[in-house]
Amino acid sequence: MSEIGNIPVTTGNDKKRSNPLANVFDELIRFCQARSMFMLHYCTGCGAIELPPAMTSRFDMERLGIQPMVTPRQADILLVTGYVSVKTLKRVILTYEQMQSPKYVIGICSCTVNGGMYWQSYATAKILNEYMPVDVYIAGCMPRPEAVISGLRRLMGNIENGKANGWKDYYQRYDYYLGNQQHLFGDDWQTPTDIIGEANFYDLKGDETCGEHTKILEQHQVPLEPLPMQIKF
Amino acid sequence: MRPENYQAVSLPCSNEYELFIGPNHPGIEGNYAFKLKLDGDRVLSGKADAGYLHRGFEKLMEGRLWIQNLAIVPRICVPDPVPMEVVYSLSVEAIENTEVPERAQWIRVMQLELSRVASHLFTFGGHAATTGMYTPSFWGVADRDLALDLFEELTGGRVYHIYNIPGGVRRDIPDGFLDRLSQYLDYLESRQNDYDNLLFTNLVFVKRARDIGCLNQENALEWGVTGPNLRATGLAFDVRRDDPYLIYDKLDFDIPVQTAGDCLARILVRRDELFQSVRILRQIIKHLPSVKGPVRTPIPNPLAWNVKAGESYSRVESSKGELAYYTVSDGGDMPYRVHVRGPSSMHAVQVLENMSVGERIEDIAQIMFSLDACPPEVDR
Ligand code: SF4
Numbered sequence: 001m002s003e004i005g006n007i008p009v010t011t012g013n014d015k016k017r018s019n020p021l022a023n024v025f026d027e028l029i030r031f032c033q034a035r036s037m038f039m040l041h042y043c044t045g046c047g048a049i050e051l052p053p054a055m056t057s058r059f060d061m062e063r064l065g066i067q068p069m070v071t072p073r074q075a076d077i078l079l080v081t082g083y084v085s086v087k088t089l090k091r092v093i094l095t096y097e098q099m100q101s102p103k104y105v106i107g108i109c110s111c112t113v114n115g116g117m118y119w120q121s122y123a124t125a126k127i128l129n130e131y132m133p134v135d136v137y138i139a140g141c142m143p144r145p146e147a148v149i150s151g152l153r154r155l156m157g158n159i160e161n162g163k164a165n166g167w168k169d170y171y172q173r174y175d176y177y178l179g180n181q182q183h184l185f186g187d188d189w190q191t192p193t194d195i196i197g198e199a200n201f202y203d204l205k206g207d208e209t210c211g212e213h214t215k216i217l218e219q220h221q222v223p224l225e226p227l228p229m230q231i232k233f
Numbered sequence: 234m235r236p237e238n239y240q241a242v243s244l245p246c247s248n249e250y251e252l253f254i255g256p257n258h259p260g261i262e263g264n265y266a267f268k269l270k271l272d273g274d275r276v277l278s279g280k281a282d283a284g285y286l287h288r289g290f291e292k293l294m295e296g297r298l299w300i301q302n303l304a305i306v307p308r309i310c311v312p313d314p315v316p317m318e319v320v321y322s323l324s325v326e327a328i329e330n331t332e333v334p335e336r337a338q339w340i341r342v343m344q345l346e347l348s349r350v351a352s353h354l355f356t357f358g359g360h361a362a363t364t365g366m367y368t369p370s371f372w373g374v375a376d377r378d379l380a381l382d383l384f385e386e387l388t389g390g391r392v393y394h395i396y397n398i399p400g401g402v403r404r405d406i407p408d409g410f411l412d413r414l415s416q417y418l419d420y421l422e423s424r425q426n427d428y429d430n431l432l433f434t435n436l437v438f439v440k441r442a443r444d445i446g447c448l449n450q451e452n453a454l455e456w457g458v459t460g461p462n463l464r465a466t467g468l469a470f471d472v473r474r475d476d477p478y479l480i481y482d483k484l485d486f487d488i489p490v491q492t493a494g495d496c497l498a499r500i501l502v503r504r505d506e507l508f509q510s511v512r513i514l515r516q517i518i519k520h521l522p523s524v525k526g527p528v529r530t531p532i533p534n535p536l537a538w539n540v541k542a543g544e545s546y547s548r549v550e551s552s553k554g555e556l557a558y559y560t561v562s563d564g565g566d567m568p569y570r571v572h573v574r575g576p577s578s579m580h581a582v583q584v585l586e587n588m589s590v591g592e593r594i595e596d597i598a599q600i601m602f603s604l605d606a607c608p609p610e611v612d613r
Contacts, residue, residue: 042257044264045286046311046609049392052355053381056374072257088264088285091256117305120296123289142392 026162033076033102034159037152040075041068042095045082047109047142054145061149064156072098077155080128082142083111083118086184089125093181096132097193101202103167104155107134108148110141117141130180133166171199175211187216248272254597256285263311265581265608267601271594279589279597281582287612294571299325300398300535302568307393309573310607312355315348316551318397323478324560325399327545336521337401337528338479343517344387344396345479345549346510347414350421351380352552353507356605360500361432363598364441369432376424379417386410401529411518418511418518425508433504442497446588446600449494456587457579460554461506462604465499467492472550486513496596496603503605506552539566553577553605575610582611 043051054061055068069075072095084092096105107128110116115126128134135158138151158164170177174195182189196214199205255266266282290309294302306321307314319341326333358373381391386407388394396403432438448458450466463470469488473481489505491498532538542564548557554576563569585604589597 040257042264046308048263049311052358052370052374053378056371058375058378070258083286083288085285085287087287088256091285095257117308118288118293121289121293123287144391 030160030162034156035065037064037066037077037104037156038069038075039066039077039079040072040095040099041070042078042092044080044084044088044092045109045111047081047111050142050145050148051079051081054148059145059149061152064149064152066152072096073100075099076103077152078103078105080105080107080112080134082109083116083124084128085123086125089131090185093131094191097191097195101167101198102164104135104159104164105132105166106151106155107137108143108151110139113137113139125184131177131184133169133177135164135166168202168204171195171202171204171209172206173208174199175208175213178217179211179213182213182216188220190217190221249277252594254601255282258598263608265606265611267585267589267597269589269594269597274594276589276592276594276597279586281586283581283608283611285612286609290613291571291573294568296567298536298566299538299540299568300532302571303395303398307395308609309575309613310551310553310556310577310610311392312607313348313352313552314393315344315397316549316556318395319345319479320547320549320556320558321560322397322399323549324545324547324558325540327547328540328543328560328562329399330541331400331530331532333401333479334527334530335480336405336524336526339517339521339524340402340406340528341397342479342481342484343414343514343521344384346513346517347380347383349510349552350507350514351377351384353503353510354380356503356552356602357428357432357500360496360599360602361438363602364438366432366435366438369428372424372428372431376421379420383410383414383417386413398529398532400532401527403529405528406521411521414514415518418514421511422508428504433501439497441596442500442599442603443493443495445496445596446592446603447493447495448584448588452587453494453584456584458554458584459576459579460550460552461502462499462554462580462584464489465491465502466494472548472555476548478547478549484513484516496599499603499605503552537566539564540568548574551576553607553610554580573610573613575607575613577604577606577608577610580604581606581608 053059078096078099080092096103107113111118112128112134115124118124119126125131136151136155138147140147155164196209199209249270249272252269252271253266254269256264264285266285268280268282270277290305293305303318303321306317309317354373354377358370361369384394385391387410388396448462448466450468453463453466467490469490471488474488486509489502489509491502540562542562544559544561546557546559548555556576557574559572559574560568561570581604585601589600592600
């Protein structure tokens with residue numbers, strides 16, 4: 001484990017990092033990451049109405065290097081703007097898993113913190129942090145565009161300091177998140193993304209990556225095998 | 234299911250395929266999906282898939298006090314929240330037979346029209362963006378923001394201002410508010426020329442929008458279309474004039490009508506409506522100072538307020554169409570049943586499904602937006 005200032009920097013594998021310039025490169029990369037964030041344009045709830053004012057000429061977040069992006073593959077930040085009903089939450093999780101790491105989640109609105117004014121509702125998922133790791137919450141109903149921008153500034157700072165590690169948490173504690181998802185969607189819930197394989201790839205497989213919930217998942221997921229392809233004319 | 238586990242099914246050769254639009258769109262229609270069946274680039278059939286924003290509103294309202302419900306009703310339609318508060322207040326007043334002071338009625342109409350202006354500006358931008366023009370959407374959102382500033386001054390909130398309560402409005406207008414409103418209207422009128430040149434008479438836009446998504450009057454009436462979408466088919470029906478509520482019968486305004494019924498007609502109706510709203514607001518600025526009196530009639534202790542038993546159906550004209558609440562009270566401190574009749578629940582489902590048949594795939598986004606549906610209103 002290395003340190004910059006007094007902030008511990010967790011890197012995938014410390015053994016490989018014998019280059020004395022490694023930390024400088026890390027810092028440079030984080031600097032670049034924080035200054036060109038593309039946010040996924042998925043308007044999940046009513047808080048999305050304050051995003052167009054925040055993006056356009058009055059409050060203008062393009063000057064911070066933040067731009068809307070339409071596909072999950074090219075985006076870095078997932079903005080969950082407001083209440084997520086159970087039907088939406090499936091799509092949000094699918095979208096989140098398709099994004100490339102490192103990826104960050106921002107929960108805008110009180111509804112993502114604790115259910116907001118829909119606490120008694122039968123149709124909404126209450127605490128977003130139980131289903132995916134949230135890096136920054138912005139409370140308010142609805143938060144003003146200034147609040148949205150200051151939340152994004154906070155995230156930029158966290159990325160630069162290496163403190164925005166939500167995506168690592170998703171790999172390290174996948175079993176916990178999967179358990180909550182199964183609780184909501186039923187035991188046959190599955191997504192096409194191979195999270196455990198990705199965790200191996202990033203060298204982030206922790207004690208809680210596999211557990212009782214991933215066992216349930218394995219029962220109905222056939223391991224990856226290339227399909228024989230036949231073309232008939 | 235993992236993609237590797239799909240069993241391949243052999244089908245006869247054809248050009249047909251299915252395409253899913255949404256719920257993650259690049260537009261501002263919101264969280265709403267539309268499944269299309271296509272042959273080449275022609276649409277064979279479409280299926281609306283709503284319910285991503287369902288919060289169980291009508292059930293939630295049965296478990297809250299009459300006054301607490303005011304906090305959640307504006308969330309039903311996000312771009313245009315004021316009519317929701319007003320129509321809920323109207324329906325409670327109709328059951329209770331409350332007399333609303335005249336000054337409160339004028340203030341309510343002022344908010345309703347200002348909210349209509351804000352909502353239409355937002356729609357212009359979104360509609361233009363679906364045809365690839367982004368400048369109108371930047372302009373529309375920026376001009377709408379000035380209206381939100383006025384709302385913030387009046388009520389404290391930018392978008393959700395819980396300002397109307399049964400019996401009136403919460404407090405009087407601040408000093409000098411009408412002057413600032415008048416300045417905003419001057420500014421909007423000075424922008425009219427720019428908007429016309431940039432959007433409404435722009436050949437690129439007109440050629441994209443003309444003869445796309447046609448709706449005739451007979452079908453519109455059959456499918457329950459209301460509001461600007463109905464007026465674009467040539468029928469001048471407007472709840473404000475034909476079933477006046479509040480003080481609309483004292484105001485002088487025209488009802489813009491277009492006969493073509495296509496996307497262009499719908500946006501032109503909205504453009505004209507915007508300037509009719511400006512006209513209404515000018516009359517309010519002239520009249521409001523001479524209307525004196527309180528802004529609300531006192532209601533009983535809101536925490537123990539038993540509304541009389543009875544039922545009411547109140548409707549207003551929101552920027553999307555005819556919005557109505559059917560409220561039933563059994564004499565308790567909570568509503569027995571509230572039903573919301575959102576105009577978008579017709580526009581976004583059966584109208585869109587029927588209208589998209591035979592259109593081309595690149596026009597679908599425009600058709601969806603030209604109906605100006607508000608998905609939370611469909612799902613409630
Ligand atoms: S916190 Fe308020 S504005 Fe945000 S999603 Fe919930 S109800 Fe809507």
